[in-house]
Amino acid sequence: MNSASPAPNQDALQKKPWHKRIKWDWTLLAVLAPLTLVLSLVFQDQGRRAGKVTWEFFLEMLVIFPAVLIIMGLFAVWVSREKVVKYLGEGSGIRGLVLSMLLGALPTGPLYIAFPMGAMLLKKGARVANVMAFLSAWACIKIPQELMEFQFMGWKFALTRLSITIVLVGILCLIAEWIYNRIPEKADKSKSAGQT
Amino acid sequence: MMSLTAIVINLLVAVALVASVLKDRNKTALALKVAWNALKRLGPSVLVVIIIIGLFLGFIPEDWIAGIIGSRSGILGVLVSAFLGSILFIPAILAFPLGASLLESGASIMSVAAFITTLTMVGFVFIPVEIKELGKKFTVLRNGLSLIAALIVAVLMGLIL
Incomplete structure (x- = not known):
């Protein structure tokens, strides 16, 4: 932390928030693993139960995680972001919504990767509802994720949640678009490009 | 230990992987590399979550x-x-x-x-x-x-x- 840092340096610091500069996963692992061990030695009954549960979940993870990773990899090389964006603007009405959700379910990567794609689509004139549907599908019905849901929550839970979510997201995206088009775009400096 | 769900999913992924190899070997190698990187990125979090689940259900x-x-x-x-x-x-x-x-x-x-x-x-x-x-x-x-x-x-x- 240089106190005399120039403006661009400060900017870079702001772009990398504090929670990204710490390796949370490794830190947590280094704290939790010994803690669990100590707790298990002190409270042996609970420790045995914790050990059993951890082992069971570990095995369940072991049989599904490699498949999830490979599917992620395959999507990453066979479904490029450019291709997704190309097809996403197209289609109107229900067809457009369904297509957006299907495309959102395909690629991988965390939600924040999808935001720039959504922004580009809006700029290109895609329907607000379609972009919302795309982001929602990306967030909650992505295929590698669903493999995990089937494995851990079971078919009944997964299929029920999936079908309810898809219908609901479709309806809510249309409502969101209706509201979106009725709120004037003031105080929104970030994307004043096409607005007057 | 393998549930039916896990078997079905693994079979589907295996089919996809074979199809990918047949279509383009280099791309498939790249896909596996992406998978490996994802494992390195997600691995610690997976372990943390499993330990938390154990603590949770045990204690x-x-x-x-x-x-x-x-x-x-x-x-x-x-x-x-x-x-x-x-x-x-x-x-x-x-x-x-x-x-x-x-x-x-x-x-x-x-x-x-x-x-x-x-x-x-x-x-x-x-x-x-x-x-x-x-x-x-x-x-x-x-x-x-x-x-x-x-x-x-x-x-x-x-x-x-």
Whole structure:
């Protein structure tokens, strides 16, 4: 932390928030693993139960995680972001919504990767509802994720949640678009490009 | 130990992998590299979540969890789970083992559905990025409606299952 840092340096610091500069996963692992061990030695009954549960979940993870990773990899090389964006603007009405959700379910990567794609689509004139549907599908019905849901929550839970979510997201995206088009775009400096 | 679900999923992925190899060897090698990098990125988090699940189910008395987000706690439990799901920052694929452990420890289906749906759809941590890319109006609408969607999904799940 240089106190005399120039403006661009400060900017870079702001772009990398504090929670990204710490390796949370490794830190947590280094704290939790010994803690669990100590707790298990002190409270042996609970420790045995914790050990059993951890082992069971570990095995369940072991049989599904490699498949999830490979599917992620395959999507990453066979479904490029450019291709997704190309097809996403197209289609109107229900067809457009369904297509957006299907495309959102395909690629991988965390939600924040999808935001720039959504922004580009809006700029290109895609329907607000379609972009919302795309982001929602990306967030909650992505295929590698669903493999995990089937494995851990079971078919009944997964299929029920999936079908309810898809219908609901479709309806809510249309409502969101209706509201979106009725709120004037003031105080929104970030994307004043096409607005007057 | 292998459940039918795991067998079906692994078979499907194996078929996809073979098809990919037949179509383009180099691309498949690249895909495996992407998978390996994802393993390195997600691996520690996976272990952390498994340990937390173990601590959770081993050391926390079941009636505590059931009392907070069990079926007796009703709508309040759903709201608590939706709130937790919105603020927690966990890779989405880990939402499901966590959800399963909550169910096992006496949480209601409603609460777990709310937790999973908000965990994946609503990201309070991402809001600054989302505003920057898509604007305040879009962000507020999307997160707000996702939260509403999560609550409706939860209630419907509770009624159906």
